Amino acid sequence: MEEKKLDLNSIIGFVLIFGILIWIMYQNQPSEAAIVAEKAKKEQVAKEDKASKVVVNQDAEVPTIGAVGDTIQLAKLQKSLGNFAYSASLPSAKDTVTIIENDLVILKIANKGGYIVEATLKNFERFKKGSGQLVELIKDNNANLNVQLLTTDNRTLNTKDLFFEPILTKYGADQILSMRLKSGANEYLEYKYILKPNDYMIGFEIHSQGLKSVLDASKPLNIEWDLKSFRNEKSVSTENRYSEICYEYEDAKSNYIGQGTDKMEMVSDVSYVAFKQHFFCSVLLTDVPFKSAELHSNNLVHDDKIDTIYTKQFKAIIPIAFKNGEIDQKMNWYFGPSDYAILKTYDKNLEDIVPLGWGIFGWINRHAFIPMYGFLSMFIAPGWAIILFTILVKLFMSPVTYKSFLSQAKMKVLKPEITELGEKFKKDPMKKQQETMKLYNKAGVNPMAGCVPGLLQMPVFYALFQFFPSAISLRQKGFLWADDLSSFDSVYKLPFHVPAYGDHISLFPILASIAIFFYMKMTTGDQQMAAPQQEGMPDMAKIMKYMIYISPVMMLLFFNNYASGLSLYYFVSNTITIGIMLVIKNYIIDSDKIHAQIQVNKLKEPKKQGKFQRKLQEVMEQAEAQKAKDKKK
Structure with a gap:
């Protein structure tokens, strides 16, 4: 029987076969984006309390816009979210933040939701002087801003679940942050933040461009703002006593929602809504009064020996109307101290947030x-x-x-x-x-x-x-x-x-x-x-x-x-x-x-x-x- 030898042709054949196998394995290995997506999916399952979903109707749900480049997931999102799935292809479609600050405040605005995830006051400490803990009005997901988008094809989208693209610019000493939720290259919903030097007041605007055919303008959009107020003072019972919702309505009338559980009021012609935390407050103001506002306050301190982290749960639901099929609402945020002298400088009746008493009692305090x-x-x-x-x-x-x-x-x-x-x-x-x-x-x-x-x-x-x-x-x-x-x-x-x-x-x-x-x-x-x-x-x-x-x-x-x-x-x-x-x-x-x-x-x-x-x-x-x-x- 003739002995078979391993000649040069055989060696070349084995090398080619081996190379082809390597090439096939390389082509079929998961992409980096797919690995990231799979990892995110596992983390989502492991931490369901932190997972986020976009509700598009009452019967169906789709995952939050996630990994860039995942063609299959993007196709599903495109089908569910329509034009706004354009945001899934942007580099900003990930949980990162943009920081703007001055000598008084530090604000961190997240791509997801386009809202502030941290608001820190640089000159105030929690509990006692020297504690080293700065007062943080917003942190650890205690606050949220959401605008419900009603589409022309009868779907409801929530901006808190969608990703905005940040664009930070400077105009002189002012910092201007534009957060855009894109429906296309030139179609978007925009949140604009304007922070000036040495000021607690932040300019805030909501605009839309090119969304006439996407959004249903027959009904106003609802702004939903909620905040779970952190305790900042030594006495939780005293701080809770002075934590409340204050608001101005009907041409300079002021009022508040007092203590208690599940307090709710409907008010009209609202100029501002303040979530007051005794010595600090978070305020949403508007140049043109809101036609109405639904305000909720819920007491979270039932036992001051146990309930020591939060004081109140606040919520405001405010409809904003369309103008010629688009959104154009100019507002302001105030994140700072409930200081009568500081609030009075804005000439917007914000000093009424400080509880000085009604009638002659308030007059004596203000003027004497x-x-x-x-x-x-x-x-x-x-x-x-x-x-x-x-x-x-x-x-x-x-x-x-x-x-x-x-x-x-x-x-x-x-x-x-x-x-x-x-x-x-x-x-x-x-x-x-x-x-x-x-x-x-x-x-x-x-x-x-x-x-x-x-x-x-x-x-x-x-x-x-x-x-x-x-x-x-x-x-x-x-x-x-x-x-x-x-x-x-x-x-x-x-x-x-x-x-x-x-x-x-x-x-x-x-x-x-x-x-x-x-x-x-x-x-x-x-x-x-x-x-x-x-x-x-x-x-x-x-x-x-x-x-x-x-x-x-x-x-x-x-x-x-x-x-x-x-x-x-x-x-x-x-x-x-x-x-x-x-x-x-x-x-x-x-x-x-x-x-x-x-x-x-x-x-x-x-x-x-x-x-x-x-x-x-x-x-x-x-x-x-x-x-x-x-x-x-």
Whole structure:
């Protein structure tokens, strides 16, 4: 049998066969894009909570636009998304962000959805000064902006699931970021962001070009904006109390959606919507008012020991109309502090976001307390500014305090005579009241004079109650043992939680409670000595006695978790008032002189009765006449 040898031709044949096999294997191996797509698909399955889908109708879903170059997937998307699948072939069809920033804010805008995924405030820290954590109003997918696109072939697309192409340019010092969702080379939906230097306000516009044949213009587009507000302050309960939706409507009217679960309001002619987080806010403004807005607020703090990450869930649904078949809406974003002075500079009534109180209370804060405290804090530290501010307020109110004490002193001098009338007309209360009123009129004493000063002080009291928790200038500013005058001043952490009090002990509320105890003991004692005993009200003295002890306890419980700046104010205020009372009582008001003056007044012609006194006298006379008539029957 002839032996076969491996000749040159055989070797060449084997080499060619081997080369052909290598070439076939190379041609059939997966492309890099396919590998990326397969990897993305596996990650999508493993992390379904982070996966995204584009809903095109109620019965069908397609995957998010993903790997570039995957012809099969692109064909499927083209069939489902129509013209907007053009975006799948763009380099921007991936989860990347574009950063724009100035000296105040850092904004990161994602290709996917075209909206801000991070909004960071450079000059503010979370929780406490030195924490190293900057305030981030938007992060970790806590906010979203979506525009529902209704197509001419009855499909609904959501922009939050589609990819935009970023184009960043500069015009002078301004940064202009155009985010375009393309339907073709020259057909697109555009979000435009304009950031100026040293400004919290960002220009924002929504435009469309060449989409008349793609979008159904018979119905307005819905802007859906939602935000889950992060906690930024030491006290979650206080921050939650001041977190709410504020809005302006119907030509400069302002309102808010208060506390509670699943709050919803429909409003019309809306100029701005603000998602307020106590000392910070995210605001959407428009040059031309929105015709309507559907606003939702949901409380997320049900237990402040457990619910410590978020405070509120906000949502706004705002329709925008087409103009000649296209979209053209000019707006602004504001991401920054709820600072009255800063918000007022924009001249868009944004300062109404700061809760200063309604009516006269807000007027006092805007035109008196804010300018006064702002001026003082320019020269001295916030804690000392509060003390000096308190002294000035008490000096301004000292004439009212003096009038109140003078009235009490006069009533105290007349008390023996009033008691004598009470004994004389013991069996006839109506007659006793008539004679008492005559005595007051003859002596020139107004029994209501002691109440009026107290009523005049109420607007000031309530205005200050609104001012201190809203003053961002107190945030993270320390004084003595308090490290943050906008929050509680804890000096001891309790190992347990006391209902209505908390899990810590604040010192300023204790000092304020002690001061109000001595203040009430002094004023209530004088009032009880001056006021005559009234028939049918035998327990009033006992009630006032109890109030001396109840009021300080109520203040202690309420203010333990409140702004320490407010407790500092009330402590200093009541201490100063006690001092003023002692000076007036011991050095200014002379009971002997008052008694002598009353005796002189009695000899004079009685003053003409005022309308109130005359009306009261008529009522009593009518009652007396009716009583006499009933006796005859």
